[in-house]
Amino acid sequence: MNISSAYIHIPFCQQICHYCDFTKFFYNERLADEYLEALEKEIHTYVPLEKAEVQTIFVGGGTPTALNAQQLEKLLKMIDEHFDISLCVEYTFEANPGDLDLEKVKLLKAYGVNRISLGVQVFDDAMLEKIGRVHRVKDVYTNVDRLINEGLTNVSIDLMYALPGQSVKDFEATIDEALQFDLPHYSSYSLQIEPKTIFYQRYKKGKLIKPPEEDEAEMYELLQAKLAAHGVNQYEISNFAKPGYESQHNLTYWNNEHYFGIGAGAHGYLPGIRTINIRPLPAYVKQAMANGRPILHEESVGVKEQMEEEMFLGLRKVEGVSTGRFEEKYGCTIESVFKNAVPHLKQRGLLKEGNGNVFLTERGRLLGNEVFQEFLLER
Numbered sequence: 001m002n003i004s005s006a007y008i009h010i011p012f013c014q015q016i017c018h019y020c021d022f023t024k025f026f027y028n029e030r031l032a033d034e035y036l037e038a039l040e041k042e043i044h045t046y047v048p049l050e051k052a053e054v055q056t057i058f059v060g061g062g063t064p065t066a067l068n069a070q071q072l073e074k075l076l077k078m079i080d081e082h083f084d085i086s087l088c089v090e091y092t093f094e095a096n097p098g099d100l101d102l103e104k105v106k107l108l109k110a111y112g113v114n115r116i117s118l119g120v121q122v123f124d125d126a127m128l129e130k131i132g133r134v135h136r137v138k139d140v141y142t143n144v145d146r147l148i149n150e151g152l153t154n155v156s157i158d159l160m161y162a163l164p165g166q167s168v169k170d171f172e173a174t175i176d177e178a179l180q181f182d183l184p185h186y187s188s189y190s191l192q193i194e195p196k197t198i199f200y201q202r203y204k205k206g207k208l209i210k211p212p213e214e215d216e217a218e219m220y221e222l223l224q225a226k227l228a229a230h231g232v233n234q235y236e237i238s239n240f241a242k243p244g245y246e247s248q249h250n251l252t253y254w255n256n257e258h259y260f261g262i263g264a265g266a267h268g269y270l271p272g273i274r275t276i277n278i279r280p281l282p283a284y285v286k287q288a289m290a291n292g293r294p295i296l297h298e299e300s301v302g303v304k305e306q307m308e309e310e311m312f313l314g315l316r317k318v319e320g321v322s323t324g325r326f327e328e329k330y331g332c333t334i335e336s337v338f339k340n341a342v343p344h345l346k347q348r349g350l351l352k353e354g355n356g357n358v359f360l361t362e363r364g365r366l367l368g369n370e371v372f373q374e375f376l377l378e379r
Helices: 031-046 069-082 103-111 125-130 136-149 168-180 200-204 213-229 249-253 280-289 303-314 325-329 340-347 363-365 368-377
Strands: 004-009 057-059 089-097 116-120 155-161 186-189 233-236 239-241 259-262 267-270 273-277 295-300 351-354 358-359
Touching: 004 031, 004 249, 004 358, 031 069, 031 259, 057 069, 057 249, 069 200, 089 249, 116 136, 155 168, 155 213, 155 368, 168 213, 186 213, 200 340, 213 233, 233 340, 239 351, 303 325, 325 358, 340 351, 340 368, 358 363, 363 368
Parallel strands: 004 057, 004 259, 057 089, 089 116, 116 155, 155 186
Antiparallel strands: 186 239, 233 239, 259 267, 267 273, 273 295, 351 358
């Protein structure tokens, strides 16, 4: 089974952010111990004997660094026992500024972690409080210094825009401060108001106002221009990197390659099958301990669906989808499969072709979801 990556979900947080709809629970030491035991059972089901050879590992959440130092070491040992870290080109841990003391940073480094993704969101203490974050701007400086001093220099930071009450000027100040760190990678997402979040409840009651759409578009264009001027190139709708620092793990998703999805609520993609794990913590733990397969839903992915996913995932990348790779993978051309979508989107100025790739135009990137929809409708 050729699986190139592993995603491992740690659902604990010290605080639940107002916008977050990922599988997450308040950190509790006993629950976290039980969870790690269940997680090991699930990993063992996928990797029962020899270590799995994967190119990338991404430990996300929640906040993996919300675990205490003993639990963090247990998790790192567990990953090391089941995956061949020496062959990993990229081994990422998500972290929150404020969670990373020196002991945890040293542990991550000692066990071969070579990339950190920091959830910064915004360089504005009042706004951090407003969106339910517990860290403050000074924590970002402390943590980045700590990571770099320990040799963990491949650091990415996440930023958010179109937050309630955020002006274009506010977001510009956040971009400028973020660029002062001169990091190799930045991700940036606009606020999506998801059901089952605090922000959703406020939005429904008319107590939360997002900036107007034209401001959101201006923030995105500003982000693109400022990062490009700083030598940090956009390579995907929401991701920017210095050359050679593109997230290899996320490229697994956008290139429609296979990966293990391990942990509560995790999604996996194995040859011909997509899996979704049980989300609620007690139910996940119970099922994983019973048979090592805490799967809520499993669906087979036929060739037609694979081709659709190849398009709408691949078009998220700035370089788009390689026509040659598509033909090699599926034995037919993009145009022969999507007879209507491709010409229609080209005609609307949302899609272009060149250098052996089909890719989104600048306008297409702003209307990405509309474009992706077209590939699903052609059935």
